[in-house]
Amino acid sequence: MRLTQYFLPILKETPAEAQIASHRLMLRAGMIRQASAGIYSWLPMGFKVLRKLENIVHEEQQRAGHIPLLMPTIQSADLWQESGRYDDYGKEMLRITDRHGRDMLYGPTNEELITDIFRSSINSYKDLPLTLYHIQWKFRDEVRPRFGVMRGREFLMKDGYNFDLTKEDALHAYNRHFVSYLRTYERMGLKAIPMRADGGPIGGDYTHEFLVLADTGESDVFYDSAVTDMTFGDRAIDFSNAGALQDIYDEWTAPYARTDETHDEALFNNIPEAQRKQSKGIEVGQIFYFGTKYSEPLNAMVVDDSGARVPVHMGSHGIGVSRLVGALIEANHDDNGIIWPEGVAPFEVGLVNLKQGDSAADAACDGLYQGLSAKGIDVLYDDRNERAGAKFATMDLVGCPWRITVGPRGLKNGVVELTSRRTGESEEMSPEAAIDRVGQIYARI
RNA sequence: CGGAGUGUAGCGCAGCCUGGUAGCGCACCUGCUUCGGGAGCAGGGGGGCGGAGGUUCAAAUCCUCUCACUCCGACCA
Numbered sequence: 087m088r089l090t091q092y093f094l095p096i097l098k099e100t101p102a103e104a105q106i107a108s109h110r111l112m113l114r115a116g117m118i119r120q121a122s123a124g125i126y127s128w129l130p131m132g133f134k135v136l137r138k139l140e141n142i143v144h145e146e147q148q149r150a151g152h153i154p155l156l157m158p159t160i161q162s163a164d165l166w167q168e169s170g171r172y173d174d175y176g177k178e179m180l181r182i183t184d185r186h187g188r189d190m191l192y193g194p195t196n197e198e199l200i201t202d203i204f205r206s207s208i209n210s211y212k213d214l215p216l217t218l219y220h221i222q223w224k225f226r227d228e229v230r231p232r233f234g235v236m237r238g239r240e241f242l243m244k245d246g247y248n249f250d251l252t253k254e255d256a257l258h259a260y261n262r263h264f265v266s267y268l269r270t271y272e273r274m275g276l277k278a279i280p281m282r283a284d285g286g287p288i289g290g291d292y293t294h295e296f297l298v299l300a301d302t303g304e305s306d307v308f309y310d311s312a313v314t315d316m317t318f319g320d321r322a323i324d325f326s327n328a329g330a331l332q333d334i335y336d337e338w339t340a341p342y343a344r345t346d347e348t349h350d351e352a353l354f355n356n357i358p359e360a361q362r363k364q365s366k367g368i369e370v371g372q373i374f375y376f377g378t379k380y381s382e383p384l385n386a387m388v389v390d391d392s393g394a395r396v397p398v399h400m401g402s403h404g405i406g407v408s409r410l411v412g413a414l415i416e417a418n419h420d421d422n423g424i425i426w427p428e429g430v431a432p433f434e435v436g437l438v439n440l441k442q443g444d445s446a447a448d449a450a451c452d453g454l455y456q457g458l459s460a461k462g463i464d465v466l467y468d469d470r471n472e473r474a475g476a477k478f479a480t481m482d483l484v485g486c487p488w489r490i491t492v493g494p495r496g497l498k499n500g501v502v503e504l505t506s507r508r509t510g511e512s513e514e515m516s517p518e519a520a521i522d523r524v525g526q527i528y529a530r531i
Numbered sequence: 532c533g534g535a536g537u538g539u540a541g542c543g544c545a546g547c548c549u550g551g552u553a554g555c556g557c558a559c560c561u562g563c564u565u566c567g568g569g570a571g572c573a574g575g576g577g578g579g580c581g582g583a584g585g586u587u588c589a590a591a592u593c594c595u596c597u598c599a600c601u602c603c604g605a606c607c608a
Contacts, residue, residue: 097541097543097557098542098543098557098558099542099543099557099558100543101542102537102543102544103600103601105601105602113542120600122599122600123599123600177532178606178607194608195608224608226607226608228606228607229605229606230604230606230607232601232602237607295608304607304608370608372608404608406608438567440566441567472566472569473566473567474566474568474569475567475568475569476568476569476570477567477568477569478567478568478569479568479569480569482568491567494567495567496567503567
């Protein structure tokens with residue numbers, strides 16, 4: 087993309103309302119614009135990142151055998167009255183009345199709707215197990231939205247629901263989510279630690295939250311530093327192998343890691359003191375097993391192999407996709423701007439032409455742009471007639487992981503400069519070598 | 532929901548106390564110069580001060596009501 091052809095409304099000054107780095111940088115980098123309290127428009131570059139995260143979530147969910155669908159944002163109140171949550175949910179639920187006077191609501195979550203879909207079509211244990219998920223906008227009318235997309239009222243969430251005949255099968259589904267979430271976050275370049283959590287109003291004996299450590303997080307967390315050294319890596323996973331998944335679950339839950347809700351001081355004190363850590367965390371996902379809590383009231387039953395009608399065992403699993411954009415920035419930025427991990431960068435390379443209008447520089451940039459594009463690399467070419475400083479500042483702000491700098495001075499020697507946003511280290515090489523190098527970097531992602 | 536604030540140009544702000552018909556920086560437009568870390572000079576365009584009502588010869592400034600947004604707390608993914 088040529089910057090002169092794009093819509094990237096960057097701000098030099100920080101809007102007054104932004105308190106934390108991610109909010110400030112998302113506004114400055116022209117990723118979002120507030121439409122109302124806790125409600126944002128996603129401008130082109132923010133939208134690009136959001137889509138990338140969504141794609142990763144889709145790929146990893148489907149890799150784990152989960153099936154995508156799409157449920158609506160607006161739901162009828164009927165199902166919620168049936169489950170008993172219409173009254174329980176309180177003011178956080180945005181209630182709407184249509185022209186016929188029917189009670190509607192903007193969905194804060196989808197247990198009721200998915201269970202209704204399930205019960206209308208599934209009657210036999212032979213159709214189980216089944217895990218359905220979607221990525222859809224939710225609305226929770228928070229009393230106090232804040233921190234930009236980190237605690238918005240409208241937010242994009244992946245929510246998935248498993249239906250199983252037995253508790254054992256449902257825990258297999260729980261572990262599938264556990265493992266697929268580890269992969270998902272790691273692909274995004276994010277260290278999200280699974281921590282034992284509290285079921286809260288959704289309930290459930292089994293629940294883990296995935297937290298990104300950050301000073302600006304809203305959760306207090308306690309953990310053994312051994313867990314921060316663990317990486318999932320590129321293991322081959324057979325998601326249908328319950329035993330293998332259980333091993334991974336056991337491995338990752340061995341070190342102590344809990345939120346304040348389930349924190350146990352005595353257990354915590356067993357950790358060697360040097361490894362005992364207390365911090366703040368951003369919750370970017372949570373998985374639950376809640377048994378028959380919804381299947382019983384909503385009558386989601388199947389006939390088992392003995393002919394008995396039994397309620398299905400369920401769990402639900404969420405990833406805050408829009409919140410992840412903020413969490414990623416909290417975890418990856420410096421004073422100059424965002425530093426995107428390669429897997430989620432809106433543009434993979436920034437191309438800076440130091441002297442727009444100089445025929446040699448223009449030609450070299452055109453060549454690089456075409457060469458990189460031909461390799462499938464997404465380039466942001468700053469072809470504005472700006473001075474070097476302004477272009478560098480823009481690139482640092484928007485945070486492309488790599489930058490290729492082209493100027494007459496280097497071109498005299500046949501070289502351009504390849505710079506890492508993260509380390510700031512530069513290397514000179516021919517334009518062809520730069521294309522190859524960037525191609526290699528992204529071939530690995 | 533309790534407490535505290537703020538609404539003046541796209542962004543950041545001043546002006547309000549002591550009413551006299553709106554200003555600064557950035558951004559934007561034009562020109563010239565400049566050009567490897569947010570350039571300089573000159574010229575220019577844009578707002579009627581969140582909204583409604585009131586007081587007054589006169590309201591961004593005073594009064595009343597209202598809406599929105601932000602921060603702290605409680606709550607929450």
